[in-house]
Amino acid sequence: MISGTASVDELATGAPEIAAFGAESVRLGGVTGLSLVAELRRPAREAVLPPGLHPIVPPAMSLLAWDVSESPWGAFSTAFVRVVCRSGARARTFCVGAAASTDDAVAGLRSQLGFPAQRARVALRRHYDGVDLTVAAAGEPANGAATQHGAGPMLELSALDPDPLSVGDLQHVGSMNLAHTPLGLRLVQVETHHEPSRVERLAARIDAFDAAAWGQPLLDPYWVVSCSVSLEDVEIPAIRFVCDPALPAAEGTERVQ
Amino acid sequence: MKFGIFYELSVPRPFSRANEWLTYHNALEQCRVADELGFDHVWAVEHHFLEEYSHCPAPEVFLTAVAAQTQRIRVGHGAVVCVPEMNNPIRVAERAAALDIISNGRLELGTARSSTWTELGGFCADPDDTKKTWDEFCRVIPQMWTDDDFGWEGARFEMPARNVIPKPFQEPHPPMWVTVTTPGTELDAAERGLGCLGVSAAPFAEQERRTKEYYRRVANCDPVGSFVNDQVHTLNFLYCHEDYRQAAALGLPMVGAFSMSNAHLYFTREAYPTRAYQTLGNAGAALRSRGTPNGSAPADDPSVAKGLPEGVGIGDPDHLVRTIRKWEDVGVTGINFLLNAMEMIPQEQVLDSLRLFATEVIPQFQTPDERAERVQAPTTVPDISASDSTAPSTMPAGASR
Numbered sequence: 117m118i119s120g121t122a123s124v125d126e127l128a129t130g131a132p133e134i135a136a137f138g139a140e141s142v143r144l145g146g147v148t149g150l151s152l153v154a155e156l157r158r159p160a161r162e163a164v165l166p167p168g169l170h171p172i173v174p175p176a177m178s179l180l181a182w183d184v185s186e187s188p189w190g191a192f193s194t195a196f197v198r199v200v201c202r203s204g205a206r207a208r209t210f211c212v213g214a215a216a217s218t219d220d221a222v223a224g225l226r227s228q229l230g231f232p233a234q235r236a237r238v239a240l241r242r243h244y245d246g247v248d249l250t251v252a253a254a255g256e257p258a259n260g261a262a263t264q265h266g267a268g269p270m271l272e273l274s275a276l277d278p279d280p281l282s283v284g285d286l287q288h289v290g291s292m293n294l295a296h297t298p299l300g301l302r303l304v305q306v307e308t309h310h311e312p313s314r315v316e317r318l319a320a321r322i323d324a325f326d327a328a329a330w331g332q333p334l335l336d337p338y339w340v341v342s343c344s345v346s347l348e349d350v351e352i353p354a355i356r357f358v359c360d361p362a363l364p365a366a367e368g369t370e371r372v373q
Numbered sequence: 374m375k376f377g378i379f380y381e382l383s384v385p386r387p388f389s390r391a392n393e394w395l396t397y398h399n400a401l402e403q404c405r406v407a408d409e410l411g412f413d414h415v416w417a418v419e420h421h422f423l424e425e426y427s428h429c430p431a432p433e434v435f436l437t438a439v440a441a442q443t444q445r446i447r448v449g450h451g452a453v454v455c456v457p458e459m460n461n462p463i464r465v466a467e468r469a470a471a472l473d474i475i476s477n478g479r480l481e482l483g484t485a486r487s488s489t490w491t492e493l494g495g496f497c498a499d500p501d502d503t504k505k506t507w508d509e510f511c512r513v514i515p516q517m518w519t520d521d522d523f524g525w526e527g528a529r530f531e532m533p534a535r536n537v538i539p540k541p542f543q544e545p546h547p548p549m550w551v552t553v554t555t556p557g558t559e560l561d562a563a564e565r566g567l568g569c570l571g572v573s574a575a576p577f578a579e580q581e582r583r584t585k586e587y588y589r590r591v592a593n594c595d596p597v598g599s600f601v602n603d604q605v606h607t608l609n610f611l612y613c614h615e616d617y618r619q620a621a622a623l624g625l626p627m628v629g630a631f632s633m634s635n636a637h638l639y640f641t642r643e644a645y646p647t648r649a650y651q652t653l654g655n656a657g658a659a660l661r662s663r664g665t666p667n668g669s670a671p672a673d674d675p676s677v678a679k680g681l682p683e684g685v686g687i688g689d690p691d692h693l694v695r696t697i698r699k700w701e702d703v704g705v706t707g708i709n710f711l712l713n714a715m716e717m718i719p720q721e722q723v724l725d726s727l728r729l730f731a732t733e734v735i736p737q738f739q740t741p742d743e744r745a746e747r748v749q750a751p752t753t754v755p756d757i758s759a760s761d762s763t764a765p766s767t768m769p770a771g772a773s774r
Contacts (some may be wrong), residue, residue: 117425117633118386153644155494172639173424173491200643203675205636207643286646305675319648342645354547357674369676 120165120201120210124294124301124361127166130231130331132226133296134304137372142228144155144350146185148242149310150249151286151344152273152320153178153200154337156239160199164332165210166361169201169292176200177337178209178289179271181249182350183240184221188221192221193238195251195271196231197330198291203305204365210303213330215251215270228350230295230304232331236270246276246318247345253329272324275343279314286315286344294359294361299370302358312348319343374697374738375707377583378407378727379447379572381606382429383634389701392716393428399720401438403712406724408443410731414481415439416449416709421459421492425715428636433468440476448476449709451483451570452552455510456503458496462510462530466517473541480541483570484511485552489642500647505529511549511565515598518546540561545599550606555651559587559605563659566596570709571607576683577703580607584704604706609686612718613712613730617689623718624687631714674751686710690733697738 154177161175181195198209215236216222225231235254241247251271259270283334288310292303320343327335384396400660404415417432417439421510436448450472453465473480486503487493493500506529513530517523517537524534541547553559556579562569569587571580584605591603610631612624642650684696686708700708712723736744 117630117637151646170637172637173422174494174639176639176644193734200639202637205633206675208675281646282648284651287642289643315646341490344646357676359675365675367676368676371674 118162118171119167119170119364120169120272121162122164122166124166127294127361128296128301130232131294131296131301132230134227134230134298134355136298138228139354139373141354142352143189143223143260144182144184144187144352146281147346147348147350148183148240149312149346149348149350150181150240150247150275151178151288151346152275153321153343155339155340155341157338160275160332160334160336162335163261164199164212165332166294166303168359168361168363168365169203169208169210172200172202174248174339176341177335179273181238181240181251183238187221187224189220189224190218193217193240194221194225194233195236195238195240196291197332197335199332199335200289201292202294203359204369207289208292208305209289211293212332212335224306226295228239229306229355230293230297231291231306232293242345246274246278247343248272248274254290255355258324268326269324270326270329273320273322273343275320275345278318278345280337281315281317281344283315283346286292286310288348292359297358299358299372301361301363302370305357306355307353309351309353310346310348311350312346314347315344316346317342317344374705375413375604375606375702376511376730376735376738377416377606377707377709378412378611379405379449379709379711380415380417380429380432380435381416381420381427381631381711382435383426383631383713383715384428385717386425388424396428396716397435398760399713399716399723400435401442401725402720403723404439404446405442405524406727407731408446410727412446412727412731413707413733414447414449414709415443416451416481416483418452418572419454419459419485422495423489423491423638426638433472437472437475440472440479447477447479447481448472449481449483449550449570451481452485452572453483453510453551454492455484455507456487456493456496456498457506457530458498459492460510462513463517463532463537465510465537466514469514469547470539470541473543473547474539476542478542478547479548480543480547481568482514482547483550483552484567488554488640490639493641494644500641500645501649502529504649508561511551511567512597515546515549519599548602548604549598550604553583556583559583560590563587563590564594566591566594566601566603568602568604569606571605573608575607577699578698580705581703588704604631605704606707606709607700607705609684609708609710611686611712611726611730612774613688613690613693613726613734615689615729617692620688620692621723627714627717628685628687630717631711634714646766682745690729693730693734694737697734701738729753748760
């Protein structure tokens with residue numbers, strides 16, 4: 117069994133702070149969700165995960181984007197870059213970077229759920245025959261055009277030819293977010309419950325991915341595995357478990373609710 | 374009740390040429406001992422790229438060595454992945470027939486479709502298609518074995534008419550099986566008259582439900598082969614020791630490590646949304662949760678290891694006899710055992726476990742005739758004279774099926 121080898125101290129740089137664990141779930145209504153899985157090159161396998169998590173073979177990235185109509189933080193769009201992993205025997209992802217389109221959403225994602233969110237322009241556009249997603253640093257155009265400084269978007273992808281699936285065909289995997297918590301630096305386990313009304317699978321292509329902008333230069337999503345789009349409501353339950361990032365889940369898990 | 378041994382050929386980290394060599398050669402020695410002790414089957418899987426969990430991409434090679442080094446144990450080539458990007462069905466039929474000849478008619482052929490993205494993605498196979506290609510493989514392979522002029526125009530495979538040779542030694546052909554991980558696959562097996570080769574240890578109640586439905590359907594099946602193979606085998610672990618506590622001390626960590634390595638596979642359902650894969654595959658799917666009084670821990674608690682499969686074959690002989698009686702009561706006709714994982718149990722102790730099981734447990738499930746049969750001399754090699762090349766004068770056991 118292999119484990120992550122990343123330095124917890126280095127990963128903790130800029131980690132969000134959760135001052136107190138909330139007791140209420142967060143409901144997101146009218147969500148257009150995009151989920152994309154891409155294989156990563158081997159150097160990223162252990163090197164991007166803390167020792168408390170285990171990589172899978174082949175290493176893979178799970179990209180998640182939501183365009184949210186209703187939430188406690190208002191309407192917003194967000195995207196998460198996550199590395200597929202295992203916490204103990206459980207399927208999980210480790211969130212290495214996140215972007216959200218409003219200050220309220222950034223604050224909520226960071227302080228309530230421990231997502232390492234930064235303010236950015238996130239545009240998830242659904243067409244009759246496909247979907248486009250562009251994420252650009254705040255102040256940069258979200259249409260993929262280069263800025264006057266020469267920087268490109270953080271992420272740009274396009275997906276075509278939607279193929280309807282059953283709503284149960286899409287599996288969702290929770291996130292482990294490294295955050296400073298009342299219990300110390302911990303991997304915060306964030307689950308999501310989805311109520312989709314429509315799910316489609318598409319053929320996708322990543323046109324641009326700035327790994328450094330997402331906080332992890334080793335990420336190189338070179339082989340797209342799958343892409344799906346859903347119309348759904350999402351509930352994020354209150355956090356129940358956190359894990360010591362330096363220990364296996366069997367030894368380092370604490371229950372907080 | 375039939376007893377078999379089952380190989381994933383899991384290899385410990387750090388990987389080395391020596392570790393892979395040791396795993397293969399320890400397994401071959403176990404097969405020779407199991408043959409002498411009267412075990413019925415040895416199965417070897419086909420997996421690709423599954424680091425640590427299974428370094429067994431060419432089971433037909435391993436099983437050819439087994440066949441050459443043993444006398445009576447049946448060799449289970451299973452399961453062959455019935456996905457054209459991995460195996461052409463003509464090559465499967467040819468290789469299996471050759472192995473049946475080499476083994477003097479001791480081949481069993483298992484079929485499967487792979488459950489991990491690691492494997493399917495590595496071969497650029499479309500997960501949506503694997504159930505369909507599996508179905509087509511199951512139908513064409515027995516025809517290739519029995520028809521001298523076989524051609525096919527199917528949905529996923531076609532070929533102009535040829536005589537696929539050699540023909541298998543067993544007549545009309547070796548028994549065929551389907552590996553069953555996903556609930557419902559046992560029904561696919563039954564409808565096609567194929568044996569049910571469980572590779573995930575379902576709990577007793579679930580196994581009983583599935584087995585009953587399998588027997589109900591197989592009784593009225595439309596077999597894809599020339600006969601119905603209506604056996605139900607399940608997968609288990611084996612570590613047998615006179616002292617239950619010692620058995621548990623050595624055997625349970627092996628079960629846990631194997632299960633953990635299984636949980637770390639990248640299953641297709643997780644990577645690729647499709648209606649063709651509704652559950653996680655293989656042994657991990659069968660592990661029950663534990664940690665609360667009602668046996669179900671919160672599904673999101675990462676600190677709770679998934680529990681042992683019910684009826685696991687770890688313990689002293691009396692415990693194992695009681696456990697296997699329960700499997701027998703739910704309609705299972707055979708159990709295939711994993712003997713080790715990542716070489717955690719020293720080879721001598723694996724062999725001692727096999728010997729103790731064969732001495733103390735297997736006889737409890739045999740009739741006097743079966744006990745006598747197990748100590749018979751090995752079957753003779755067919756005597757084929759130059760003047761009569763049409764048929765062997767002495768047929769090895771199983772060849773006249």
